[in-house]
Amino acid sequence: MNVLIIGAYGSAGSAVAGDLAPHVGGEIDRLTLVDDGDPGGGLCILNGCMPSKEVLSAAAHRFQARVDDRLNGDPPTIDLDRVVARKDEHVESFAAHRRESIHDLADTAGIEFRDDTARFVDDRVVAIDGDRYEPDYVVIATGSSPYIPDLPGMDAVDPMTSKDVLAATDLPDSGIVMGFGYIGLELVPYLAEAGVDLTVIEHDDRPLDQADPEFGDELMALYREEFGVDILPNATEQRIEPTVDGVRLRVEQAGTEHAVDAEALFAFTGRRPTLDGLGLDAAGLDPREGWVDDTMAAVDDEQIFVVGDANGKEPILHVAKEQGFAAADNILAHHAGESMTPYENVHHQVVFSGASVYPFARVGHTPETANEAGHAVVTATRRAEDDGVFKVKDVPYGLARLTVDSDDGTVLGYQGLHAHADTMAKTLQVIVENNLDVREVPDRSFHPTLPELLDGLLRETASQLN
8 A cells, every 4th residue: 555644744744654664565565755844844843842942941040030039139131042043953953853754764665755745636646746646545744823813903913923932033022912822821921031011811711721720820820920911811802903103902801892002912822724735625625623533534535644733633742643653553454454443632731831930731630521521539639839849949839639530549630730740740641541549659759859749639639538
């Protein structure tokens, strides 16, 4: 069989390619890898998780120096030129490594790389620079692009997206932020530490809707009190217009419309699958809701697979890679006449909020989602301010919650918004995905370390079981 991957440089596409390459010369006769990226490397490397963590590290250093009252003197300023230069240097190195890995695959007999644009011209027929390919299987891994809402007046302004912020060596004195999801939660503290006076539009009561309300409330307090951000909850954008000094956003809040003025508009309003130009209609594909099955196969053609951000399911890097591995396995299974296996994802996510000093991590269920899944639960919650380790390390914000099945003690989920919550996510993933009984998890850790927080949660939930 022949397989063609569109978007081979990205995280999902490269995962599929890497998993299928060993089968070339066996089950696979020919593997064609296509990507027109310039320089190429995928979203995470070029304009996503890697460069964002680079700039957040600068914000984290300034923030911690600024809020520590044991230190004297003015806080340092962020050298945007140096931040961007160092970020670009690292990004190019990471991207070159990704490109090299794909090109190395293409040195193998039976594997071809095309540095060009691919487009469907018929059912499972792809045109590349005048050449016609008719593979047995096609994988679409074209990632996502910033989404700009169709707000009245938007065509008259020039909003800054996350990509623009990551490349900016000069920032405005003030800004309005539309979008307070994971992109906004990560970039707002960076902008604040860089000296931008911000007003954030929040559509709901609080951000972080994938967590229990207490976590969103804690983030609101942190951003307002420590980063000086003006957050307008339950506000809805009505229209945007340019002004002599920048932009004016009309918002409705509590039934009243009022104006917010600033020098610039930041649009952190999410991302959408990059599918334009692929000619999906020629392949009989309709990218409607639910157009990709959990096997990663398109419902309109089970020999076309869509992975990563392109399928719109869950735009997270590690999920994209796991979807790529699942697609590779299912291509081989389908070709062998075997049943395909749905990709099952235990929720595991990190948002590098609070300038990455106070990240949010969630693994598995919240109490609400556990109840919806039919579990009776017990929970334990601990606040960082009540824990001596967090106090002496001067990271007092945050809280953590453990959710446990009350019938058999199985650890169902963890939520953490506190220092180094990101580094605890893997430990909790192992516990949750292996269905461990909370009474069998060792509740001891090295002292004084932040994972002592977990010990308290384990003991408290265990004590509630019969």
